[in-house]
Amino acid sequence: MIDALPWLILFLPLAAALVIVLLTNRSQRTSSTISVATVWVCFLGSCILFFTTKVNPTAFRWLSLSPVLDIPFGFVLDRLSKTMLILVTGVGALIHVYSLGYMREDKGKSRYFASLSFFMFAMLGIVLANNFVMMFIFWELVGVASYLLIGHWFERDAAADAAKKAFITNRIGDFGFMLGILMVWTATGSVVFSEIASHMSRITAHPAYLSAAAIFIFCGAVGKSAQFPLHVWLPDAMEGPTPISALIHAATMVAAGVYMLVRVGFLLQPSPTALLVIAWIGTISSVIAALTATQQDDIKKILAYSTISQLGYMITAVGLASGEAAMFHLFTHAFFKALLFLGAGAVIISLHHEQNIWKMGALARRMQATFLTFGIGTLALIGCPPFSGFFSKDTILALAYQRNAAIFALGLFTAFLTAFYMVRLVLVVFFGKPRSDSALHVEEAPPVMTVPLIVLAIMSFITGFGFVARRFLPLPEEKGVFILVPVLAFAALFLGGGLAFSLYRNRETDPIDAAILRRRFYFDEFYAWLINWTQDLLATIAAFFDRWLVDAGAVRGASGATWGMGALLRLVQVGNLQAYSLLFGLGIVWIIYFTVFR
Amino acid sequence: MVTLGNYLLASGLLFTIGFAGVLLRRNLITIFMSLELMLNAANLSLVAFSRFHVDANGLPNYNAQVFVFFIITVAAAEVAVGLAIIVALYRARQTTHVEDINTLKF
Amino acid sequence: MQSIFFWIFSILMVGFGAAVVINRNPVASALSLVVSFLGLAALFVMLDAYFIGVIQILVYAGAVMVLFLFIIMLLDLRAEELRKINMVAVAGGVLVSLALFCQIYAVVHRMRASDQPFPRLPISKIDDVHRVGLLLFGQYNLPFQIIGILILVATIGVIVLSKRELR
Numbered sequence: 001m002i003d004a005l006p007w008l009i010l011f012l013p014l015a016a017a018l019v020i021v022l023l024t025n026r027s028q029r030t031s032s033t034i035s036v037a038t039v040w041v042c043f044l045g046s047c048i049l050f051f052t053t054k055v056n057p058t059a060f061r062w063l064s065l066s067p068v069l070d071i072p073f074g075f076v077l078d079r080l081s082k083t084m085l086i087l088v089t090g091v092g093a094l095i096h097v098y099s100l101g102y103m104r105e106d107k108g109k110s111r112y113f114a115s116l117s118f119f120m121f122a123m124l125g126i127v128l129a130n131n132f133v134m135m136f137i138f139w140e141l142v143g144v145a146s147y148l149l150i151g152h153w154f155e156r157d158a159a160a161d162a163a164k165k166a167f168i169t170n171r172i173g174d175f176g177f178m179l180g181i182l183m184v185w186t187a188t189g190s191v192v193f194s195e196i197a198s199h200m201s202r203i204t205a206h207p208a209y210l211s212a213a214a215i216f217i218f219c220g221a222v223g224k225s226a227q228f229p230l231h232v233w234l235p236d237a238m239e240g241p242t243p244i245s246a247l248i249h250a251a252t253m254v255a256a257g258v259y260m261l262v263r264v265g266f267l268l269q270p271s272p273t274a275l276l277v278i279a280w281i282g283t284i285s286s287v288i289a290a291l292t293a294t295q296q297d298d299i300k301k302i303l304a305y306s307t308i309s310q311l312g313y314m315i316t317a318v319g320l321a322s323g324e325a326a327m328f329h330l331f332t333h334a335f336f337k338a339l340l341f342l343g344a345g346a347v348i349i350s351l352h353h354e355q356n357i358w359k360m361g362a363l364a365r366r367m368q369a370t371f372l373t374f375g376i377g378t379l380a381l382i383g384c385p386p387f388s389g390f391f392s393k394d395t396i397l398a399l400a401y402q403r404n405a406a407i408f409a410l411g412l413f414t415a416f417l418t419a420f421y422m423v424r425l426v427l428v429v430f431f432g433k434p435r436s437d438s439a440l441h442v443e444e445a446p447p448v449m450t451v452p453l454i455v456l457a458i459m460s461f462i463t464g465f466g467f468v469a470r471r472f473l474p475l476p477e478e479k480g481v482f483i484l485v486p487v488l489a490f491a492a493l494f495l496g497g498g499l500a501f502s503l504y505r506n507r508e509t510d511p512i513d514a515a516i517l518r519r520r521f522y523f524d525e526f527y528a529w530l531i532n533w534t535q536d537l538l539a540t541i542a543a544f545f546d547r548w549l550v551d552a553g554a555v556r557g558a559s560g561a562t563w564g565m566g567a568l569l570r571l572v573q574v575g576n577l578q579a580y581s582l583l584f585g586l587g588i589v590w591i592i593y594f595t596v597f598r
Numbered sequence: 599m600v601t602l603g604n605y606l607l608a609s610g611l612l613f614t615i616g617f618a619g620v621l622l623r624r625n626l627i628t629i630f631m632s633l634e635l636m637l638n639a640a641n642l643s644l645v646a647f648s649r650f651h652v653d654a655n656g657l658p659n660y661n662a663q664v665f666v667f668f669i670i671t672v673a674a675a676e677v678a679v680g681l682a683i684i685v686a687l688y689r690a691r692q693t694t695h696v697e698d699i700n701t702l703k704f
Numbered sequence: 705m706q707s708i709f710f711w712i713f714s715i716l717m718v719g720f721g722a723a724v725v726i727n728r729n730p731v732a733s734a735l736s737l738v739v740s741f742l743g744l745a746a747l748f749v750m751l752d753a754y755f756i757g758v759i760q761i762l763v764y765a766g767a768v769m770v771l772f773l774f775i776i777m778l779l780d781l782r783a784e785e786l787r788k789i790n791m792v793a794v795a796g797g798v799l800v801s802l803a804l805f806c807q808i809y810a811v812v813h814r815m816r817a818s819d820q821p822f823p824r825l826p827i828s829k830i831d832d833v834h835r836v837g838l839l840l841f842g843q844y845n846l847p848f849q850i851i852g853i854l855i856l857v858a859t860i861g862v863i864v865l866s867k868r869e870l871r
Contacts, residue, residue: 574700575700575701576696576697576700577696577699578620578621578622578624578696578793578797579793581620581621582621582793582796582797582800585617585621585797585800585801585804586800588804589800589803589804589807592804592807593807596807596810596811597807597810599707599821600706600707600710600821600822601818601819601820601821601822602815602817602818602819602820602821602822603812603813603815603818603819604710604714605710605714605747605751606808606812606815606818607808607809607812608714608717608718608747610805610808610809610812611718611805612717612718612721612740612744613804613808614801614802614804614805614808615718615721615722615724615725615801616721616725617800617801617804618725618797618798618801619724619725621793621796621797621800621801622725622793622794622797622798623725625730625781627730627733627734627772627775627776627779627781628724628725628730628733630772631724631733631734631737631772632724632725634737634764634768635721635724635737635740638741638744638760638764641744641756641760642744642747642748645747645748645751645753645756646751648751648753649751649752649753649822650817650820650822650823652823652825656823656824656825656826657825657826657830657835658751658752658753658825658832660832660835660836660839661839663753663755663756663832663836664836664839664840664844666753666756667755667756667759667836667840668844668847668851670756670759670760670763670764671763671851671854671855672851672854673768674763674767674768674855675854675855675858676858677768677771677772678771678858678859678862679858679861679862679865681771681772681775682861682862682865682866683865684775684779685775685778685779685865685866686865686866688779694779694781
């Protein structure tokens with residue numbers, strides 16, 4: 001019975017999605033109820049699984065080309081995946097409930113909940129997959145779900161473009177991921193994680209090959225977790241509904257990259273080169289994203305860049321060879337970032353879909369529950385003790401302090417920036433004077449939205465403490481107490497917060513105008529130019545090829561040859577009957593000669 | 599003494615004359631007549647062979663004569679159809695000259 | 705006696721056959737053809753194939769030649785005017801014809817039976833019409849029927865072809 005539970009958890013959301021699409025699409029109420037009910041069942045199942053020690057989920061051989069390739073369809077159920085199950089289904093369940101409020105007036109509610117259930121299916125597939133191929137398939141399905149949900153309001157061009165951008169950018173990373181999988185498979189002859197782990201000696205013998213494979217696999221995470229240089233899709237993905245931003249683009253899907261890296265950590269550990277690359281990509285992403293976040297005006301974009309920045313921390317932790325630290329931060333981040341997004345969603349919907357923070361202001365008094373929970377999320381994000389972000393971020397910073405001074409310095413700088421932009425956000429949104437009519441007449445969000453906020457706020461508070469987190473995760477062992485690291489982190493936080501406080505207190509407009517940050521380091525423009533240039537080059541080459549090789553060579557050559565042969569043969573076709581009969585007679589004479597006289 | 603060879607040579611000569619007529623003449627009607635010559639040359643050799651191969655009763659082999667009968671019948675039908683075609687052609691082109699009928703050319 | 709007649713009739717046949725080809729006037733050609741066929745019929749008779757000889761005269765010298773002449777008259781064909789003769793074509797035609805005749809001659813010459821005289825027949829037993837008729841309606845009945853259908857088809861075909869408007 002318990003062995004079938006993972007199957008139930010995995011396929012129940014898919015069933016829900018199918019039922020909604022095929023049967024109950026008309027009835028929005030039924031559809032949403034089905035979707036929410038299934039996710040709660042999944043959450044309960046995940047909890048049961050979590051507290052069950054002996055589970056042997058049935059697996060079957062899905063594709064068998066032995067001895068070359070053997071792909072099972074099986075589950076891995078260790079502490080890591082069980083925690084992720086709880087995290088995904090728990091946050092997912094809260095966000096499903098929240099969506100009931102957020103999407104209550106949306107016409108495409110059934111479609112939304114179908115996509116959401118489909119996303120849950122795909123995400124749980126990633127978490128449970130016990131081999132690379134299965135993970136890759138669910139990885140792509142998650143991308144599809146993300147595409148569907150970002151483009152939920154597809155009638156808006158921006159949303160449709162953002163969905164395309166997210167999908168295509170992810171494809172670039174996924175291509176690398178696929179190459180990495182193929183390289184690992186070529187070397188070890190297996191795609192199952194446990195078998196690869198036991199055959200690692202076959203691949204560690206070639207350090208360069210291993211590094212290449214590891215970096216290619218990391219490409220998948222770069223795409224999915226929106227790391228530099230493929231981070232451009234995540235801010236645009238904020239065109240989707242806010243619960244989606246919270247669930248997919250903050251708490252779970254973007255964390256899938258980190259989860260995958262931790263899952264295949266045994267592949268990365270033996271390659272110092274790959275680890276260094278990963279650590280630096282993470283650090284660069286976190287700094288760039290944090291810098292960009294300081295100058296954004298859209299509340300969701302700020303949070304999106306913040307997500308990239310925090311994911312950068314996790315990736316850095318992976319690169320510093322500590323999957324535990326990465327998972328710890330992932331775990332805490334999932335709660336407080338979901339909380340922040342949901343809080344932002346409450347603000348946005350109360351202001352009738354206004355996202356510009358300079359049109360808000362003085363919301364603290366009118367939206368007290370939202371303000372309080374948002375504040376808790378902010379404190380957790382900027383790493384203020386004793387909230388959860390402090391512990392997890394501190395773990396990563398301590399790790400960096402031990403392993404790499406430069407990364408540690410940049411990590412501190414990111415912490416400073418994080419404090420700066422979050423304090424700026426809170427000050428501008430919740431304090432000062434109301435800067436628009438809608439901000440003046442704002443009302444608190446309904447309980448269906450505030451209750452998830454409160455639950456998440458509680459989680460954001462408690463998950464950082466060792467005695468809570470240790471139940472879910474193996475925390476990295478503290479090797480010696482570094483009092484210096486928390487002190488420095490707190491100093492950065494204090495400096496950043498203070499600077500933002502002095503700059504943005506009671507401001508009507510932004511006192512700083514840094515175009516490069518506002519324009520996000522011109523990444524989009526650069527990519528547009530790059531794609532344009534590449535396309536032009538390819539088009540030129542293709543045109544040359546087409547014009548001179550295909551048209552002139554193949555087509556005209558073939559036609560010319562045919563025509564020439566035809567012209568030659570035409571000489572025989574004189575059209576004169578007697579010429580034909582003459583040839584006919586010649587042939588007969590010839591044949592008689594050969595049959596009779598030879 | 600007349601031998602089989604004499605008849606066969608006469609038949610061959612007639613056949614060659616007919617063939618030369620097909621090759622050399624330009625008038626479709628004449629070509630057609632030459633064709634008839636060729637057919638009859640073949641008939642002559644058939645009858646000669648028929649006369650040459652006597653059976654146990656000392657009679658000629660009449661199978662060949664039946665064959666000749668068939669050839670004559672088919673030839674008659676062929677002449678009728680062929681002349682009808684020539685008439686139709688003449689109506690369309692006002693010529694029976696073979697060099698004027700060269701649409702079979704590219 | 706026999707050989708004299710053979711030479712007379714074969715020369716008649718071949719000579720008028722050549723006249724068919726040589727004559728410019730189609731009417732002259734057709735009349736030459738009649739004479740040639742008459743010679744041929746005489747040769748048939750000399751080979752004791754009376755039935756075939758009679759058929760030859762009836763069908764060819766009678767029906768077919770009348771048809772030829774009728775068509776020549778209908779189309780009002782005159783003697784061909786001289787056109788420029790393509791010497792290459794003429795030489796080619798003559799050469800091919802000569803080569804063909806040489807081959808026939810060689811084949812006949814090589815044949816062992818070719819210089820043997822015809823066996824004698826019991827004159828009293830010659831009843832070739834009877835024999836041919838028996839074969840036609842007995843052993844060759846089916847081909848005979850098919851020939852009948854062929855003639856029917858040819859008749860219909862000729863009628864269709866001869867209609868004014870070909871569609």
